Amino acid sequence: MNYSKPFAVALAALAVLFFVSCASALSVSAESSIPAGAQWSFSVDLGSLSAVDDARIFVDDELSLVIFEHMEVKYVADSPKSSKVMAYSLSANTITVSFAGLSAGSHTITVRSYKGAQIMEENSAVVSAVSPMSEAQQQALRDRLTTVESTAAAQKSTIDSLQSDLDSKNQQIESLQSENRDLQQTNDELFDAIKRLDENIALLEQDGTARAGILDTVKDDLNALLEEREAAKKSPLAGLFAFGSSSTGFFLILIAALAIIIGAVYYKTRGSSIYSTPLLQPKFNSKIKDEEISALDKSDGTGFLGKWGIGSKRQSAPKPAQEKPAYESKKVGPGDLVR
Numbered sequence: 001m002n003y004s005k006p007f008a009v010a011l012a013a014l015a016v017l018f019f020v021s022c023a024s025a026l027s028v029s030a031e032s033s034i035p036a037g038a039q040w041s042f043s044v045d046l047g048s049l050s051a052v053d054d055a056r057i058f059v060d061d062e063l064s065l066v067i068f069e070h071m072e073v074k075y076v077a078d079s080p081k082s083s084k085v086m087a088y089s090l091s092a093n094t095i096t097v098s099f100a101g102l103s104a105g106s107h108t109i110t111v112r113s114y115k116g117a118q119i120m121e122e123n124s125a126v127v128s129a130v131s132p133m134s135e136a137q138q139q140a141l142r143d144r145l146t147t148v149e150s151t152a153a154a155q156k157s158t159i160d161s162l163q164s165d166l167d168s169k170n171q172q173i174e175s176l177q178s179e180n181r182d183l184q185q186t187n188d189e190l191f192d193a194i195k196r197l198d199e200n201i202a203l204l205e206q207d208g209t210a211r212a213g214i215l216d217t218v219k220d221d222l223n224a225l226l227e228e229r230e231a232a233k234k235s236p237l238a239g240l241f242a243f244g245s246s247s248t249g250f251f252l253i254l255i256a257a258l259a260i261i262i263g264a265v266y267y268k269t270r271g272s273s274i275y276s277t278p279l280l281q282p283k284f285n286s287k288i289k290d291e292e293i294s295a296l297d298k299s300d301g302t303g304f305l306g307k308w309g310i311g312s313k314r315q316s317a318p319k320p321a322q323e324k325p326a327y328e329s330k331k332v333g334p335g336d337l338v339r
Contacts, residue, residue: 026055026111028125036104036129039086043096044111049074052120058110059084059099067095104131 030042046055049069054077057065064085066077074090084100110124133141 026113026121026123028109028111028123030109030125030127032126033128033130034102036131037101038132039098039101040127041096041098042109042125042127043094044109046074046093046095046111048093049113052113052115055111055113057095057097058112060107061110064099065095065097102127102129104129 025045025047027045028042029045031040034040044055044057046067049055049067050072054066054068056063057067059082062082062084063080064082065088066080067074067090068077069075074093074095076088076090076095085097086100087098089096106126106128108124108126110122112119113121
């Protein structure tokens with residue numbers, strides 16, 4: 001028995017059926033929102049119906065139309081057909097249906113292809129019917145829209161005013177920041193000046209401390225000299241020793257002692273008064289009169305020469321060889337040197 005020919009026919013039929021099933025894709029096109037109660041329309045792409053018995057269109061599971069194909073031409077069955085179908089138009093593989101108004105709410109359009117009682121393919125779309133607003137509702141909406149627009153305009157004006165204020169504040173902030181930078185610079189300069197003043201004051205304080213030390217030393221020396229002078233007034237001998245305790249007094253005493261020693265040596269070597277020497281005598285004879293010498297050489301010790309015990313009681317100057325040394329008539333004490 002030859003099985004090749006029936007197998008080939010079956011294979012060809014399967015291939016055609018597969019091709020037809022792929023080519024006959026059902027789809028529904030409709031607006032997602034429609035006015036409630038108003039006539040509206042939708043369309044269905046049927047594809048090829050040669051492999052099925054028919055295609056059926058449902059609105060909310062209510063059968064509306066039945067379409068079948070014969071000799072590659074599609075037809076709409078007269079029945080069953082919904083009374084809500086106002087009109088339809090079939091062109092090639094697409095049918096457009098005009099449908100009566102729906103109530104407000106959600107509605108489903110479904111298309112199915114059948115082979116006997118078996119559903120071969122199915123597709124659907126959902127539309128929402130919206131109730132139109134009444135005149136009062138529309139007016140309320142318009143009033144609400146006007147209010148919203150007015151509020152938006154007022155808010156825009158407020159926003160513009162706030163923006164202007166913000167810009168002004170930003171300018172003020174920039175100005176204050178600039179002034180702050182200037183003040184900071186001035187403050188830094190003042191701190192530098194204060195630092196320099198502190199350094200100068202420290203130097204002055206150091207210099208003042210040194211000067212104060214010198215002044216204290218001078219004051220101490222002056223007080224010591226004043227105390228020595230007071231002591232000398234009270235006791236010539238004590239004043240001499242007190243006077244000699246300082247370096248200056250010591251040198252003065254040393255010079256006075258040297259002068260006395262030199263005078264004594266000179267007197268003994270010459271055998272006459274220091275005022276009768278050839279060096280001094282002409283000066284006394286030529287420039288000093290006798291009355292001036294008498295005034296200097298008062299016997300009561302009030303004259304200049306008498307104060308120091310150098311003068312004599314004579315009225316006229318004796319010869320130098322017979323004159324008694326003036327310093328022998330009255331000794332000079334240490335207190336007299338200080339005085």
